[in-house]
Amino acid sequence: MMTGITATARRRHRARARGATGRPWGVVPTALLLVGALYCLFPVLWVLVAATKSPGELFTTATLSFGTGFLDNVRQLFAYRxxxxxxxxxxxxxxxxxxxxxxxxxxxxxxxxxxxxxxxxxxxxxxxxxxxxxxxxxxxxxxxxxxxxxxxxxxxxxxxxxxxxxxxxxxxxxxxxxxxxxxxxxxxxxxxxxxxxxxxxxxxxxxxxxxxxxxxxxxxxxxxxxxxxxxxxxxxxxxxxxxxxxxxxxxxxxxxxxxxxxxxxxxxxxxxxxxxxxxxxxxxxxxxxxxxxxxx
Missing domain, CATH: 1.10.3720.10 (MetI-like)
Known part of the structure; x- marks a missing residue:
């Protein structure tokens, strides 16, 4: 009975050791997915930020800084033609x-x-x-x-x-x-x-x-x-x-x-x-x- 318990404990220890050793490799797919998500979402973020800028702010302020002209832009868009x-x-x-x-x-x-x-x-x-x-x-x-x-x-x-x-x-x-x-x-x-x-x-x-x-x-x-x-x-x-x-x-x-x-x-x-x-x-x-x- 003790031999069986010892063998089971050894297997669990080896499994934990393998998991600890392989854990850093599991981070790589997650990091790649995060990079891919950022790559896909960055244009959406840029459009979101740019849509809030007035015509004077669009080409003068920082790229990822929000502006103050979103509501005016919406009104002008709805009224256009x-x-x-x-x-x-x-x-x-x-x-x-x-x-x-x-x-x-x-x-x-x-x-x-x-x-x-x-x-x-x-x-x-x-x-x-x-x-x-x-x-x-x-x-x-x-x-x-x-x-x-x-x-x-x-x-x-x-x-x-x-x-x-x-x-x-x-x-x-x-x-x-x-x-x-x-x-x-x-x-x-x-x-x-x-x-x-x-x-x-x-x-x-x-x-x-x-x-x-x-x-x-x-x-x-x-x-x-x-x-x-x-x-x-x-x-x-x-x-x-x-x-x-x-x-x-x-x-x-x-x-x-x-x-x-x-x-x-x-x-x-x-x-x-x-x-x-x-x-x-x-x-x-x-x-x-x-x-x-x-x-x-």
Whole structure:
């Protein structure tokens, strides 16, 4: 008995010694993550500080010192061209919200079908989707513009919304999540009870896929919200511009009107706020193991 206790104590001592020896190496990944976080957050901090400065303070005071002109900048931004900033913000919400909702719906249904049904050409379709993920959106922007011009949809809201609906990466995520989150045995039990395929998808599969759908929605919402090239190419009427293109027009005009730089920085700061609020609001939906115990 004493021999067993001694051996156990020795093993614990060796484990503590190994932990003490390896502990400094555990600090390295944490330090790298902190450096990466600072690298990503510094531009946001700079925009936050710069948006508080008046036109006279922007180029004269220290880089990271707060100014006193934030409220004036906000008032001037909202009053610029009879409140065109609000029009751009509304367009951005339409593009990002509508496009992300439609894309999430298409991705969820497509991913569920690819994960749970066997049909000819399924693997070929999935391989094409994988290839679509590897194609940069920049490559497709000009061909899409030519196609929409041919059918008369250029310079319309549809020209920005429609290309965002089919998202290969979203379909890929939905397929992977549906394969893991929706048990085949649960679907078979529903079929035995007489449920049709449409009802199984609507009442069984999609509720289990909610965390994955929220992730797809957030990814697509942020991608559309920050998208610049597609609306820049598709749209010519500044009344249809999103925030990215609208603020770019201010930046182009700022070369002759330096006072517009304050409005640009304030607009950039305000355009980040909805994204932060969205993430904080929807993170509660990121739950795992929703299907645990369902089969039981």
């Amino acid at each position: 009879d409140g065109v900033f609000w029009l751009w913000a509304g367009n951005t919400v339409l593009y990002a919200g509508g496009g992300a909702l439609l894309s999430t719906a298409v991705s969820a249904v497509s991913g569920y079908a690819l994960a749970k049904y066997r049909f000819p050409g399924r693997n070929a379709i999935f391989n094409v989707l994988i290839g679509g993920i590897l194609v940069p959106a920049v490559v497709l922007a000009v061909p899409q513009y030519l196609l929409f011009s041919r059918v008369g949809l250029a310079d319309t809201y549809w020209a920005v919304l429609l290309p965002q609906i089919l998202n290969p990466y979203g379909i890929y995520l939905a397929r992977v999540y549906a394969a893991a989150a929706v048990p085949d045995s649960l679907l078979e039990a529903g079929r035995i009870d007489g449920a049709g395929e449409a009802r199984l998808m609507a009442r069984v599969a999609l509720p289990l896929m909610v965390p994955g759908m929220v992730t797809i929605f957030l990814f697509q919402f942020v991608a559309i919200w920050n998208n610049f090239l597609l609306p820049f190419i598709m749209l010519g009427d500044d009344g249809k511009f999103p925030l990215t293109v609208g603020l770019y027009t201010l930046l182009a005009a700022g070369a002759n009107q330096p006072a517009l730089y304050n409005l640009i920085l304030t607009g950039a700061l305000l355009s980040i706020v909805p994204l932060i609020a969205l993430f904080l609001t929807m993170q509660r939906y990121w739950r795992t193991d929703l299907s645990s115990g369902a089969v039981k």
